[in-house]
Amino acid sequence: MNEQQLRGLIAKVKVGLVSRRAFVQRMVALGLTAPLASQMLTHAGVAKAAPTFTYKPTKRGGGGALKVLFWQGATLLNPHFAVGTKDQEGSRIFYEPLAGWDPDGNLVAMLAAEIPSRENGGLAPDGMSVVWKLKPGVLWHDGKPVTADDLIFNWEFAADPATASVTIGSYKDVTVEKIDALSVRVKFKKPTPFWADAFVGTRGMIIPKHLFDAYRGEKSRDAPANLHPVGTGAYKFVEFKPGDIVKGAINPNYHMANRPFFDTIEMKGGGDAVSAARAVLQTGEYDYAWNMQVEDEILKRLEAAGKGYVNIVEGGNIEHIQLNSTDPWTEVDGERSSVTTKHPLLSDPAVRQALSMLVDRAGVEDHIYGRTGTATANFVNNPERVRSTNLKWEFSVDKANQVLDAGGWKRGPDGIRVKDGKKLKLVYQTSINAPRQKTQAIVKQAAQRAGIDMELKSVTASVFFSSDVGNPDTYTKFYCDMQMYTTTMTQPDAELFMNQFVSWEVSTRANKWQGRNITRWKNDEYDKAFRAAEGELDPVKRSALFIKMNDLVVANHVVIPVVARPLVSATLNKLHLHLSGWDNTFWNLRDWYREA
Amino acid sequence: MSQYLLRRLLIVVPSLLGISVVLFTVLALAPGDPFEELAANPSVPPEVAAALRAKFGLDDPIPVRYARWLLAMLQGNWGFSFVSRVDVDVLVLQRVWTTLFVIGSSQILALMIALPVGVYAATRPYSIFDQISSTLAFIGFSLPTFFTGLLLILLFSITLDWLPFVYRADIAATGWRWYWEHVRQSLMPVAVLGLAQGASWTRYVRSAVLDVIRLDYVTTARSKGLAERVVVVKHVVRNALIPVVTLVALQMPAIFGGAIVTEQIFRIPGIGSLLISSILANDTPVIMAVTFVFACLVITFNLIADILYGWLDPRIAYR
Numbered sequence: 023m024n025e026q027q028l029r030g031l032i033a034k035v036k037v038g039l040v041s042r043r044a045f046v047q048r049m050v051a052l053g054l055t056a057p058l059a060s061q062m063l064t065h066a067g068v069a070k071a072a073p074t075f076t077y078k079p080t081k082r083g084g085g086g087a088l089k090v091l092f093w094q095g096a097t098l099l100n101p102h103f104a105v106g107t108k109d110q111e112g113s114r115i116f117y118e119p120l121a122g123w124d125p126d127g128n129l130v131a132m133l134a135a136e137i138p139s140r141e142n143g144g145l146a147p148d149g150m151s152v153v154w155k156l157k158p159g160v161l162w163h164d165g166k167p168v169t170a171d172d173l174i175f176n177w178e179f180a181a182d183p184a185t186a187s188v189t190i191g192s193y194k195d196v197t198v199e200k201i202d203a204l205s206v207r208v209k210f211k212k213p214t215p216f217w218a219d220a221f222v223g224t225r226g227m228i229i230p231k232h233l234f235d236a237y238r239g240e241k242s243r244d245a246p247a248n249l250h251p252v253g254t255g256a257y258k259f260v261e262f263k264p265g266d267i268v269k270g271a272i273n274p275n276y277h278m279a280n281r282p283f284f285d286t287i288e289m290k291g292g293g294d295a296v297s298a299a300r301a302v303l304q305t306g307e308y309d310y311a312w313n314m315q316v317e318d319e320i321l322k323r324l325e326a327a328g329k330g331y332v333n334i335v336e337g338g339n340i341e342h343i344q345l346n347s348t349d350p351w352t353e354v355d356g357e358r359s360s361v362t363t364k365h366p367l368l369s370d371p372a373v374r375q376a377l378s379m380l381v382d383r384a385g386v387e388d389h390i391y392g393r394t395g396t397a398t399a400n401f402v403n404n405p406e407r408v409r410s411t412n413l414k415w416e417f418s419v420d421k422a423n424q425v426l427d428a429g430g431w432k433r434g435p436d437g438i439r440v441k442d443g444k445k446l447k448l449v450y451q452t453s454i455n456a457p458r459q460k461t462q463a464i465v466k467q468a469a470q471r472a473g474i475d476m477e478l479k480s481v482t483a484s485v486f487f488s489s490d491v492g493n494p495d496t497y498t499k500f501y502c503d504m505q506m507y508t509t510t511m512t513q514p515d516a517e518l519f520m521n522q523f524v525s526w527e528v529s530t531r532a533n534k535w536q537g538r539n540i541t542r543w544k545n546d547e548y549d550k551a552f553r554a555a556e557g558e559l560d561p562v563k564r565s566a567l568f569i570k571m572n573d574l575v576v577a578n579h580v581v582i583p584v585v586a587r588p589l590v591s592a593t594l595n596k597l598h599l600h601l602s603g604w605d606n607t608f609w610n611l612r613d614w615y616r617e618a
Numbered sequence: 619m620s621q622y623l624l625r626r627l628l629i630v631v632p633s634l635l636g637i638s639v640v641l642f643t644v645l646a647l648a649p650g651d652p653f654e655e656l657a658a659n660p661s662v663p664p665e666v667a668a669a670l671r672a673k674f675g676l677d678d679p680i681p682v683r684y685a686r687w688l689l690a691m692l693q694g695n696w697g698f699s700f701v702s703r704v705d706v707d708v709l710v711l712q713r714v715w716t717t718l719f720v721i722g723s724s725q726i727l728a729l730m731i732a733l734p735v736g737v738y739a740a741t742r743p744y745s746i747f748d749q750i751s752s753t754l755a756f757i758g759f760s761l762p763t764f765f766t767g768l769l770l771i772l773l774f775s776i777t778l779d780w781l782p783f784v785y786r787a788d789i790a791a792t793g794w795r796w797y798w799e800h801v802r803q804s805l806m807p808v809a810v811l812g813l814a815q816g817a818s819w820t821r822y823v824r825s826a827v828l829d830v831i832r833l834d835y836v837t838t839a840r841s842k843g844l845a846e847r848v849v850v851v852k853h854v855v856r857n858a859l860i861p862v863v864t865l866v867a868l869q870m871p872a873i874f875g876g877a878i879v880t881e882q883i884f885r886i887p888g889i890g891s892l893l894i895s896s897i898l899a900n901d902t903p904v905i906m907a908v909t910f911v912f913a914c915l916v917i918t919f920n921l922i923a924d925i926l927y928g929w930l931d932p933r934i935a936y937r
Contacts, residue, residue: 094895095895097701097895098703103703105653105655105656183665186670188656188662190662190665190666192661194663248703263712263787264701264709265709266712266787266891267787267788267887269788292882292895293882293885294882297783300783301784307782307784308784484649487654488649488654489651493649513661
């Protein structure tokens, strides 16, 4: 889909021929993120959709206890040090950002008085700055007011390399200046189309200046408030035991009327995903269980008890197979898979095309993942704004055979294809994880029928995903022909996700294999499109560029997308919640309620 | 005696040092990186992980890191958790009481089963009671605790819905209700650990009593006309229990190991589950501290067993 088609589609949304939601879904199908899609609509002046979630309780409190189960408990409660999702979730109970992302990719104001836009003067037309206004009258849990100084402090705190915060990426390239007691201007170094990053969503939670001011930089780890958060959220801190439990009680001064509904919240950690699912779906001991990495068959059986249901929320995670562009079996200057080499077999487009036809995505979905993994042809899978409709996937051993025959690969006496004396033999690695080994087996079977000899290799997850420079089996080294894992799109903007195919991010020994481009694929057209998207302020043009990049990646068979992995959780029937694939589970905790 | 004790204590020092060297080296050589989640996250620049590694001294050579760890440990500083960013002793102390409570209750339960059943079975060998108790004991120690744990959960929590299977260290209730809730949630884990342990101890008590009951002095006691109850309690059990006491003491540390699995199944926030989550997160200081505590326990209980043995049986001399 090019820019013109996109504009045509947006025009249809504007006059009501296409629903907003359908548009977002199409864009996600093109590989965009939902926040990008809604940015396009806002830019085109399409009115905001009416919120799909209604909050019914008419008074604050009285809801009793809310009990949530995380099979990985929160280990720390400072959002700037929150390494994993579990820590972000624990922090999000008490802290809030200026705005969060709803499931359709719209910005929802939390601590902000309003969402900045061209119309309200919040966004500079040149894309160089954005003005955020704080909601007046918001208090920290200890009664002190929230002011612009807190925002500036958060920027200074996170951007300081000595703090070693994990949020530094969102803050180091901006400057924040105070306008008045309740508003700040975030200034960018270059025109920035995706301005909603600092102070927004998972990495935007605001901590109080008055408690952390004395603990900047090196001293940050000693701050007592790291273990005893004082935030602005709907629940106040009560108790925290790392890895075990986080407890909160209702904030009687919460800045939104009638919220929250529950009197206390308890986030219990530990155990395993299956028994967490049981505790919600079968015994009803808990209200909500997070991240159900459980086979769909088991979930369905548990759901049959009728106490609760499984939530499937679309996000940007993709289980995919990467094809190596370089030669993993030749060592150049002590490095295999060196960029100076070319893969002897996979450099033939026919082999790549055949391989993509040999991945039975529907089979993988039906027999392995069920609802927890849907077949996909796109690499960038979500926010609808960017999903590519240009691509279809196909599973056909016959066609793969034809492609290989036409490519000059002849079957040898042992049934394995040969060309120019090279045998079509590939090693396919992944981490140890039951669904992955099953997927490997499905692919291998099809490959055998097409005359490809496939050797399967599985590596312990702790080795495969480690950044250990000394270990040859890590995924970033990619000393293998093909490998499979899930890549996560943690950002509502697709730019960070798409940089894993640009030529300057190639993972090499020189950068200690920290480059994001693991397939080592290089393409000028892609690089150019990426550079253009970086500074493109028109969201429609920018989305069209992302769609083009996605098409390039998939059409060149750099990667073979297998299934999209939505976020799966379990909920009791009467609990009403609003989950988003673009933000934390607790992004809208203030609105959670239980029906009588 | 005091000389013996001193000698034993002196031997403890090099053994603990040796254990700590082995543990530290194995952990340092094991794959995995506490900051690998950061490395995999595209929105976190690689410099952050590098800065953290430098901050926690992970880039230094292993001997340097070991020396630093040892010096800190000697000063009573257990280290600093990479993952939770809290001192390790805080983390361990938070959890040690839960473990002690669950393990302690299960040991008491095991003794309460093993002693009467074992003694009674030995006084009536090959009777129906003996046959039944032996069969049950065999079943008890053949089934692994993770299996019995799951079975109990399936039966009492899911099918019958009587007991909760998520253990909570702090229950928001007071007075009798608090005790009641605690008893309810500890029943299953304590039963799982206690029954397995009790089963093997029953067999041991039985054979120890059988050994003693045939001796001449027991016959003498009987022929004196003492009541059977007095013979058994005062003359037989007293002597038969000497090896049992050592066994109980020696098995104490092992039961901590067995609790790791049980703690994970019932989500008991004890040391065992702390160890598992730290291993998964590559949180070396915590793994080091917990395994080291286990090592200390093994050595201490060995020592206690040796001393108890001599105290109970004066014929044994310490030299």
